[in-house]
Structures are given as C-alpha cells and as structure tokens.
Amino acid sequence: MENNIIIDLKNISVAFGDNQVLKNLNLYIRDGEFITLLGPSGCGKTTTLRIIAGFTAPDEGQVYFEGKLINNVPPYKRHVNTVFQRYALFSHLNVYENVAFGLRNKRMKEKEIRETVKQMLELVNLKGFERRHINSLSGGQQQRVAIARALAVNPRVLLLDEPLGALDLKLRKDMQNELKNIQQRLGITFIYVTHDQEEALSMSDTIVVMNNGIIQQIGTPKDIYNEPKNAFVADFIGESNIVDGIMRDDFVVDFSGHRFDCLDKGFAKDEAVDVVVRPEDVDVVPLEKGMLKGTVTSVVFKGVHYEMIVDIGGFKWMIQSTDEQQEGDKIGLYIEPDAIHIMKKSEYSGMFGDYSSFSEEYDELSNAEEPEEADGEEG
Amino acid sequence: MKILSKIYTFLVFFFLYIPIFVLIIFSFNESKSTSVFTGFSFDWYLALLEQEDILNALKTTLILAVGSSVISTVFGTAAAVGIDSLRKGWLRSATMGVTNIPMMNPEIVTGFSMMLLFVFASKLLGISDSMGFGTLMIAHITFELPYVILNVLPKLRQTDRNLAEAAQDLGCRPVQAFFKVVLPSIKPGIITGMIMAFTLSLDDFIISYFTNGREFQTLPTIIYSMTKKRVTPVIYSLSTLIFFSILLLLILTNLIQYLNEKKQNKTSD
Numbered sequence: 001m002e003n004n005i006i007i008d009l010k011n012i013s014v015a016f017g018d019n020q021v022l023k024n025l026n027l028y029i030r031d032g033e034f035i036t037l038l039g040p041s042g043c044g045k046t047t048t049l050r051i052i053a054g055f056t057a058p059d060e061g062q063v064y065f066e067g068k069l070i071n072n073v074p075p076y077k078r079h080v081n082t083v084f085q086r087y088a089l090f091s092h093l094n095v096y097e098n099v100a101f102g103l104r105n106k107r108m109k110e111k112e113i114r115e116t117v118k119q120m121l122e123l124v125n126l127k128g129f130e131r132r133h134i135n136s137l138s139g140g141q142q143q144r145v146a147i148a149r150a151l152a153v154n155p156r157v158l159l160l161d162e163p164l165g166a167l168d169l170k171l172r173k174d175m176q177n178e179l180k181n182i183q184q185r186l187g188i189t190f191i192y193v194t195h196d197q198e199e200a201l202s203m204s205d206t207i208v209v210m211n212n213g214i215i216q217q218i219g220t221p222k223d224i225y226n227e228p229k230n231a232f233v234a235d236f237i238g239e240s241n242i243v244d245g246i247m248r249d250d251f252v253v254d255f256s257g258h259r260f261d262c263l264d265k266g267f268a269k270d271e272a273v274d275v276v277v278r279p280e281d282v283d284v285v286p287l288e289k290g291m292l293k294g295t296v297t298s299v300v301f302k303g304v305h306y307e308m309i310v311d312i313g314g315f316k317w318m319i320q321s322t323d324e325q326q327e328g329d330k331i332g333l334y335i336e337p338d339a340i341h342i343m344k345k346s347e348y349s350g351m352f353g354d355y356s357s358f359s360e361e362y363d364e365l366s367n368a369e370e371p372e373e374a375d376g377e378e379g
Numbered sequence: 380m381k382i383l384s385k386i387y388t389f390l391v392f393f394f395l396y397i398p399i400f401v402l403i404i405f406s407f408n409e410s411k412s413t414s415v416f417t418g419f420s421f422d423w424y425l426a427l428l429e430q431e432d433i434l435n436a437l438k439t440t441l442i443l444a445v446g447s448s449v450i451s452t453v454f455g456t457a458a459a460v461g462i463d464s465l466r467k468g469w470l471r472s473a474t475m476g477v478t479n480i481p482m483m484n485p486e487i488v489t490g491f492s493m494m495l496l497f498v499f500a501s502k503l504l505g506i507s508d509s510m511g512f513g514t515l516m517i518a519h520i521t522f523e524l525p526y527v528i529l530n531v532l533p534k535l536r537q538t539d540r541n542l543a544e545a546a547q548d549l550g551c552r553p554v555q556a557f558f559k560v561v562l563p564s565i566k567p568g569i570i571t572g573m574i575m576a577f578t579l580s581l582d583d584f585i586i587s588y589f590t591n592g593r594e595f596q597t598l599p600t601i602i603y604s605m606t607k608k609r610v611t612p613v614i615y616s617l618s619t620l621i622f623f624s625i626l627l628l629l630i631l632t633n634l635i636q637y638l639n640e641k642k643q644n645k646t647s648d
Contacts, residue, residue, distance in 0.1 A: 105550030
C-alpha cells in the first residue's frame with residue numbers, strides 16, 4: 001500500500017431495504033488532496049461520506065484509515081469531522097461555544113480553547129462574532145461557523161456534505177474560493193460532496209463521478225472534462241453533443257455522415273463508438289466551408305455567448321458561439337481534430353447528448369430535487 | 380356587525396368569569412349567606428387555616444402533583460425518544476395508538492379499572508389495605524404520560540437529525556450527545572409537558588376518587604366530600620386561593636417567556 005493513502009474503501013456495498021445504494025465501491029483517498037464526490041441525487045455520494053464518518057455501517061467491505069481497519073470505530077473516535085448539509089449548529093449555544101464544543105469534549109484547558117476558537121474564527125473571517133446567537137446569523141455566516149467548528153478539533157480529514165447548497169450564487173462562488181484557500185493553507189484532506197459539476201471542476205484535485213452507487217470515473221477535473229469515460233460522465237459534466245460514430249482506423253472516425261480526423265486510437269477497426277463534441281469547440285463557418293451543415297432551430301443569449309440548437313440531419317446539436325445567428329439560418333460547422341473525443345460504447349450509450357428535448361425549465365426542475373439527497377437514510 | 384361581535388365577545392367572557400367573581404366576592408362575606416353580602420371579612424380564610432384535613436389534602440395534592448409530573452416527564456421523554464427512533468410502519472402506529480388510548484378513554488373507565496387492578500394486585504400480594512399515596516402516584520403517572528409524550532414528540536421531529544451526529548462527530552458518546560445537544564433542543568416541549576402533567580394531576584378528581592383508598596384525600600376529593608354535607612364558604616376561600624395561585628403561575632410563565640424573547644432579540648441585533 002502506498003504511504004500517502006489516508007482513507008481506503010474496499011468493496012463497499014450498502015443497501016437500505018431493497019434499495020442498493022452502493023455496489024462494490026473501491027476508492028482510495030490521498031492525504032492532503034481535495035477530492036470531490038460528484039453525482040446526481042441518490043447516487044450514493046452522501047452515503048459514501050457517512051461511511052467514512054462512521055454514521056452508516058457498510059453491509060460489506062472494509063474501511064481503512066492510514067492502513068488500519070476502522071469499520072468498528074465509532075464516529076466520536078475517528079479523526080474525521082463533518083460539515084453537514086444544513087450545518088447542524090447547536091442553536092442553544094452561541095458562536096464561541098459552538099466552535100469550542102469539540103475542544104471541551106477533549107477536555108482542553110480554557111486558555112487553549114480561547115486561543116483555538118479565536119484562530120478558527122479568524123480563519124473563516126468571523127472575528128468578533130463570538131457572542132452572537134446562531135439564529136441571528138445569515139446562511140453564509142452559519143456555514144462558516146460549521147466549518148470553524150469542524151476544523152477546531154484539528155481533523156486529518158474534513159468531510160463536507162453539499163455545504164454550499166443553501167447559499168445564493170454569488171456567495172457560493174466566494175465560499176468556493178475560501179474553502180479551497182483554507183484547504184491549501186491547512187494542508188488537510190477535504191472530501192467534498194456535491195451535485196454541482198461547476199463547483200467540482202473549480203475546486204477539486206480529484207473528482208469521483210458516481211451514478212447508481214457505482215463509480216463512473218475518477219480523475220482530475222481536466223481528465224473528467226476532456227476525456228469522459230462514458231456518455232453519463234460526458235453529459236453530467238458540462239454540455240455535450242454525443243453522437244454515434246464508427247472508428248474507421250486510428251485517428252479516423254465517421255459520424256453524422258462525414259469523415260473526421262481525431263486524436264484517438266486503439267479501437268478495433270470499424271468499432272461502433274460514442275463521439276463527444278463540446279458545444280464550445282464547434283466553430284460556426286459559412287455554409288459552403290462547413291464539414292457539417294445544419295439549420296438553427298433556437299438561439300438563446302447567455303451573456304458570454306449565444307447558445308444555439310442546430311439540427312444536423314435530424315440530430316439536435318448544441319453549439320455555443322459569440323456570433324449571433326438567426327433562427328432558421330443554414331450554417332456550416334467546423335470541428336478541429338482535438339475537439340473530438342471518442343468513447344467506448346457503454347450502458348449509457350444513446351441515453352444522453354441529444355438536445356432535441358432540451359429545455360431550460362426541464363433542467364431546473366431536475367435540479368430542484370437535489371436537496372432531498374437522503375440516500376434512503378430515512379429513519 | 381362590529382357592535383354585534385363586541386357584544387358576543389363580552390357575553391362569552393361574562394359567562395366564563397362571572398361565576399368565579401361571585402365566588403371570590405362571597406369568600407369575603409361575613410355571614411354564611413350565599414345570596415346577601417352582609418359585610419367584608421377574612422373569617423373564612425382564617426377558618427380555612429384551622430381545617431387540618433383540608434391543609435393535609437393540599438399538601439398531599441401538591442406532593443402528588445410535583446412527584447407524578449416529574450416522574451412522568453422523565454418516563455415520557457424517554458418514551459418519546461424511543462418512539463421517534465422507530466421506523467415508520469405498523470410498530471410505530473401501534474405504539475402511538477397505545478399511547479393515545481388513555482387520553483381518549485373516559486376517565487371513569489380508567490379510574491375504575493385502575494382500582495380493580497390495585498385491589499387484584501394487593502390480594503395477589505397479600506397486602507390488606509393497599510390503596511393510598513402509592514396507588515394515587517401510579518395512577519397519576521399513568522394518565523399523565525401520554526400528554527408528556529405528545530408534547531415532546533413534535534419537538535423531536537423538528538430537531539435536525541444531524542444534530543446528534545454532529546455532537547458525536549465532535550467527540551461525544553451517543554448518550555452525551557443526547558444530553559448536550561438533543562435535550563436543549565427539545566426542552567420547551569419537555570417543560571410544557573411537565574406543566575400540563577402538573578395541572579392535570581392538580582385538577583384530577585375522577586381517577587383520584589377511585590384510587591385513593593379510605594385514608595388519603597386530595598384537594599378535589601375532599602372538596603367533593605365537603606359538598607355532600609352543607610357547603611360552607613370555607614370552600615369559597617379555598618377556591619379563591621387556588622384561582623389566584625393559578626393566575627400568578629400563568630402571569631409568571633408569560634413573563635418568563637416575554638423576558639426570554641427579549642433576550643433573544645437583543646443578542647440578534
């Protein structure tokens with residue numbers, strides 16, 4: 001076993017009743033890294049976190065902390081601390097006592113407690129809030145207290161369960177930076193759970209994409225975005241056009257009735273594959289210069305660019321461009337070889353990446369369910 | 380319309396409070412008459428102090444009320460925690476049903492069946508005169524329990540389940556976590572439950588009547604036995620005193636609540 005692995009999950013399976021939440025999950029976490037468990041609601045990411053914290057016992061499998069089996073170690077003896085989704089602050093205590101809670105359990109001297117609390121409140125920019133009542137704080141401030149409280153006991157690993165979910169967009173962006181800064185300054189391991197792919201991309205060293213209790217891909221944010229392993233990952237992280245293609249040879253792929261050069265190799269000759277093209281990687285060109293030709297069916301102004309749906313032979317592509325097009329325009333599309341990513345066929349093939357049923361409202365509807373991420377923990 | 384509603388409100392309060400006012404006025408009456416106010420005096424209050432059986436009953440009632448409400452609060456809170464931890468399903472519904480029945484059940488049935496049980500149990504154990512303070516206490520705890528449970532349960536449901544986990548996360552054993560974090564969060568429910576249990580015990584006549592035995596009298600049972608004979612204004616003075624004690628208690632709880640809210644608002648500025 002490598003030296004710097006701090007947490008190692010081996011063959012973890014969990015079911016709540018008939019609901020199989022985790023299926024034979026294997027994951028190791030390096031000391032000092034910022035790792036994010038990313039996936040839709042009910043994918044098992046929170047359950048994974050709870051297993052590491054000790055609140056949920058796995059039905060099968062082993063949890064190792066620095067090489068030692070900790071399956072039977074209760075939460076209060078583990079060197080990990082949690083920042084809960086809804087903060088779980090002790091509202092009968094003031095800010096000072098909340099942060100001091102863990103220190104008092106360690107029977108620290110009052111003087112040391114005072115020092116540590118002061119340090120922690122400075123770390124999260126809440127200097128002078130000691131005497132404030134929890135209910136008098138804003139969501140962002142409560143969030144900071146929760147982080148300070150968990151960090152005060154000097155954990156080796158900090159677990160964060162969708163900590164920014166309840167904050168508004170601006171505040172969330174600020175907190176993302178701040179969390180990343182805190183993690184780098186303290187040098188401890190952060191395990192972060194979120195369903196927000198943008199959050200995951202901007203903060204993490206490593207991203208673990210999960211769905212239906214199975215890890216889909218583990219990698220750096222760049223790997224995950226540029227080299228998604230299957231259609232699920234490609235669709236979940238950012239926007240993707242996913243079309244059926246056939247690998248004619250190394251570096252040559254056919255899709256949408258055209259032959260393209262690409263940078264992928266190692267597939268069988270004439271193997272059926274999934275082809276991913278990101279909307280921002282497609283160039284709009286005059287009709288006669290286009291590799292592909294299509295009709296614009298909708299245009300939405302997004303601020304930095306226009307988002308267009310383009311019908312190419314019945315398949316709806318999403319294209320992002322800074323040049324405005326009109327609905328009904330016929331345009332040509334040009335795709336560079338490095339904009340094309342080839343994936344092996346998987347169980348998710350054909351389920352994602354077509355924008356024919358695309359609507360903004362639908363996207364928001366499916367996001368609204370997210371806070372319910374209970375992972376079947378209903379007591 | 381406005382005038383009508385005012386008249387209506389006045390009538391409601393009039394009929395609610397006029398009997399109590401009459402009672403208070405006549406407790407200060409010089410003579411025994413319940414129709415003519417002959418003059419102001421404290422005679423009946425002085426007479427009350429000399430009635431040893433009433434004072435004894437008052438003592439018993441207070442001890443009983445404090446004792447039974449404290450015990451039922453401890454048991455009831457524990458039970459509520461247990462019920463709250465049950466998964467939704469037949470077991471939980473069944474437990475809730477069993478909890479609710481004593482409240483719905485007519486008191487006379489509860490009282491009578493308790494008496495039967497105590498008689499039966501004492502025969503079985505060979506005790507001759509078993510009815511007394513002990514049986515009263517058991518009976519009172521029994522009928523107070525559901526009220527405590529029903530006051531604590533909603534508070535538990537409102538409490539974030541992660542709260543106890545957060546405490547354990549920060550180094551508390553599960554039991555410590557309960558006392559340090561969950562208990563403060565459900566405290567308001569526990570206190571209301573206890574006050575309710577206390578007043579119910581103070582107030583109870585029917586169940587006490589069946590379970591107190593020959594010797595033991597609570598305030599309600601002794602008042603009842605007094606009414607069998609000729610009613611003396613001593614009862615008025617006693618009732619007046621009880622009324623003002625309750626009024627004082629009410630004002631106090633409201634005052635405490637008000638001060639607490641003020642304190643909370645102050646810290647949130």
